[in-house]
Amino acid sequence: MSWISKFFPKIERSDNKDETITQVERAYKTEALFAGIDYEFIDKLYFHTAELKDIFIYQLNEILTVLKISEQTKRVETTQLLTDYITNKEIEIPFLIYLFNFETYSIEIDKVSNIEISKKIAFASNKGKEKLSHYYTGLNVASYNIEKKIAAGYLDFLEEEELINRTLSDEHYDFARISGLFLLGHGFFVSNNIEKMEYYFNIIKKDKYELSNITVSEYYRAIGEEYYNAKILEKSLIWLKDGITLNPKLGVKKLIQKIENELI
Secondary structure, eight states: OOHHHHHSOOOOBOSSTTOBOOOOOEEEEEEEEEEEEOHHHHTTSOOSSHHHHHHHHHHHHHHHHHHTOOTTSBHHHHHHHHHHHHHHHTOOOTTTGGGEEEEEEEEEEETTTOOEEEEEEEEEOOOGGGGGGSHHHHHHHHHHHHHHHHHHTOOOOHHHHHHHHHHOOTTOOSHHHHHHHHHHHHHHHHTTOHHHHHHHHHHHHHOOOSSOHHHHHHHHHHHHHHHHHTTOHHHHHHHHHHHHHHOTTOSOHHHHHHHHHHHO
16 A cells, blocks of 8 residues: 555545545434333323223323424423423323333434434333332332322232332332331231231331431331231330330320320
8 A cells, every 4th residue: 555545545436427425424422212101111000990091191192292292302302391291280190201211212413414314223211110120110109009009998919019029129228118118018007917017017127227217217106106006005115115216306205105004
């Protein structure tokens, strides 16, 4: 190779000797775009009737139509549009962003004209039950479903129990964990399954939470009250006193005195 060809690459030409082919300068970017409603995730949420679920899905589709959100809408824009809309309309929609899917594309563009040359999926975001593998999402969905089931008087918590047990991690001793365990125990109290209620409450007692003693003591008070309502006075007394040990200002002294008088 001569020094001329080394430093001055050959210019490609077409069959037409008068036409020079211009080499395109390419650039690449990634972009997350809207990919529709995640019906599989919605299937994991509790609705007391099929009609309520249908109404919920209809409402989502209606909002997407009003906001003109399509498969070309970027994730950031989608999130902002949806958040602003439900805030202004004062609409309550649980797990808003998790209700939709997004695909991340690798896009090739001409740097000079900024024209898109090609687009292909780089990776897909989690969908449906895959989203529940995330620690906070799994616990929050389980807690949400338990509350909805209790309100509806439907006291089967098998799916929520499995989800919480699958999601719990020794790496997290936070509010989501203690709240999920308490709600599960409370659900079993409401369904009169005292054995399971005690099992999950006892996990709370064994845990070492990365929370203030004041916060943890409030759960101890709530558990003590559950035992009191279940007429299990001795254990109620233990939880309430342990709550005071954590937080001397916990407002349970009158209830402790009442229980002690009842045990005489």
